[in-house]
Amino acid sequence: MSSKLDSAIIWDASRGGSVTQNSSAKLILCYHKVGPQAEEGRFLNVAPADLDRQARFLTRLGYVGRRLDDETPFDRPRCVVFTFDDAYASTLHHAPEILERHGIPGVFFAVTGKTESDWDGDRARPLAEPALLKAAAARGHEIGNHSHTHRHLAKLSAAEQLEELKQAHAGLEQLGIRARSVCYPYGSFNHDTLIAADGLGYRRGVSLAKGWAHSTAPRLALPRIVIAYSDGLAGFVYRVFVRPKLRRAAR
Numbered sequence: 001m002s003s004k005l006d007s008a009i010i011w012d013a014s015r016g017g018s019v020t021q022n023s024s025a026k027l028i029l030c031y032h033k034v035g036p037q038a039e040e041g042r043f044l045n046v047a048p049a050d051l052d053r054q055a056r057f058l059t060r061l062g063y064v065g066r067r068l069d070d071e072t073p074f075d076r077p078r079c080v081v082f083t084f085d086d087a088y089a090s091t092l093h094h095a096p097e098i099l100e101r102h103g104i105p106g107v108f109f110a111v112t113g114k115t116e117s118d119w120d121g122d123r124a125r126p127l128a129e130p131a132l133l134k135a136a137a138a139r140g141h142e143i144g145n146h147s148h149t150h151r152h153l154a155k156l157s158a159a160e161q162l163e164e165l166k167q168a169h170a171g172l173e174q175l176g177i178r179a180r181s182v183c184y185p186y187g188s189f190n191h192d193t194l195i196a197a198d199g200l201g202y203r204r205g206v207s208l209a210k211g212w213a214h215s216t217a218p219r220l221a222l223p224r225i226v227i228a229y230s231d232g233l234a235g236f237v238y239r240v241f242v243r244p245k246l247r248r249a250a251r
């Protein structure tokens with residue numbers, strides 16, 4: 001997308017015009033990797049400069065960044081939660097500092113029983129070491145539960161699912177981190193998953209259902225908007241503000 005188009009959208013949007021969304025809907029963004037494309041490629045990766053632009057854009061529109069485990073994360077119309085699945089090492093190296101520039105806390109969902117994303121096949125990347133997770137938590141970011149071994153939870157028995165979430169919870173606790181939010185690998189969950197998450201005292205959970213979280217969304221399976229590629233600000237605006245409206249209109 002051209003930078004001319006980007007600036008046109010910023011100008012338009014900063015006047016509070018055409019890209020505002022139904023004020024009762026909640027905006028939760030879902031990222032994976034954050035790193036230079038030369039190192040991380042395009043697959044599920046957003047370049048640091050793009051994350052910076054996207055965060056700046058939303059704060060200029062008046063959005064306030066929230067943690068998912070805040071008592072009331074959506075206490076005003078324009079709140080946004082930046083979530084990052086898998087807690088890749090590259091993400092923890094780049095995202096906290098970028099978000100802090102804009103006063104936004106990140107929510108990083110960690111897999112405690114793996115050191116690299118072996119579920120990505122030949123695109124496996126290192127996951128954040130405990131020290132990186134602890135440092136981010138100490139700086140005010142939220143670390144959430146993304147299970148122990150990153151399996152499709154809905155394919156497991158209720159007992160196995162509970163074990164996956166419990167082990168991850170305990171693993172984070174060993175780092176001095178108290179997880180209060182959960183993210184299901186591949187967005188895979190069922191009734192047993194929600195029971196397990198609730199039993200662990202989790203306040204909120206996120207799925208990969210696409211869209212803004214409307215008032216009917218279950219608190220333990222909130223939908224998100226996936227930001228997958230470095231497609232510039234125009235692409236970001238389309239994903240966040242335009243496409244969800246088109247999808248809802250088509251229903």
Ligand SMILES: [Zn+2]
Pocket residue numbers: 085086146150184185186
């Ligand atoms: Zn994942």
